[in-house]
Amino acid sequence: MKLLVSHASPYARKCRITAIEKGIEGIEEVHVNPVDEPEKLNHINPLGKIPCLIYGEGKTLFDSPVICAYFDSIGDGPQLMAESGPKHWAMRRHEAMIDGILDSALGLVHEFRKPPEKHYDMWINRWGCAIDRSLSQLNNELDQIQGEISTAQIGLGAAIGYLNFRLSKKHWLEPYPELSAWYEEFSNRPSMRQTEPQ
Template identity: 40%
Template sequence: MKLYASPTSPFARKCRVLIREKNGTSHVSEENIVAMQDPPALHEANPLGKVPALVLANGDTLFDSPLICEYLDSTLEGETMIPLAHPERWPVLRFQALADGIMDAAVAITMERGRKDSEQSEIWLGRWHRAIDRSLQILDDEVTKLDGPVDLSHIAVGSALGYLDFRHAALEWQKSYREIAGWWADMSKRPSFADTAPPAS
């Protein structure tokens, strides 16, 4: 299998961390790609032109990080990252949805800040920032639910927080949300996260 990814994409990082937690690097090759350049190879794997995109051994393709993570978890050997049965399954998927929402808002801010100052929407920037703050507050309040063996909830939340550190360090979110900041300080040291850290700016 081949995973099209970008070292700066938090959604791709989620998949890349899961692969490493499943000891699946020998089964999934990774090809770095710049989605903003609209490369044809990416379009063939994902008509939406986004990373991550997974090309299966038979040539079929999967896209959207939740789907890719579900597929990899079901096909790679190793510890299960997404529980198959309720009630254990839903809290994991809930944390993933919350983390993906943080990533959506943070990426949107990154893209908006790349526009000319006169073209930026302070209304949308404010909404995205508030969405991140509300989500971080939930993570801070529920940090004890992230105790225990690593699963997709840990992977998704860590990928989201890592992206905030990477692209939005000026937010200094750790000062306001100390519980989840402490959790991330420990989680970020895991080999799977250390190996997939975005490049230093």
């Protein structure tokens, strides 16, 4: 199997953490810059985004939730997503919220790469508020997330890691001491340490 990644991509990190937690070995990580190397990517994912997985006889998957679900289905490690029922939908909801934090964070990162006079303050404010509201809600719902390792925990670890890595001027977790304590402990897992963005 080949996983197309970049070292800093939080979406790719979710997949890499999941693979480690599921005990899946032999994944070749291929580093791709989606903007500069479209020839390596666009025939696999027409959206031109990483992560992408190539498995079996040239079969491909993309979008991190899909790749994580595939790894969950083939690995020997603990089940990461409840298979059905209310727990499944509650976790899918958390997964969507956490992926949305990443989408907003990426929007901010791209915006801050522009010269200040080109910043679009309305979007900066909108994305920042979306992240804050989601972190607040996840903090309030931490009792549903804590416990056994899960898809939600992995996504949350990758998302907070990304905020700390790329948007560290703001102390995102300061208002949320419980979430902060959870992250401190979770980030000590070998899967988190092995996938730290450089």
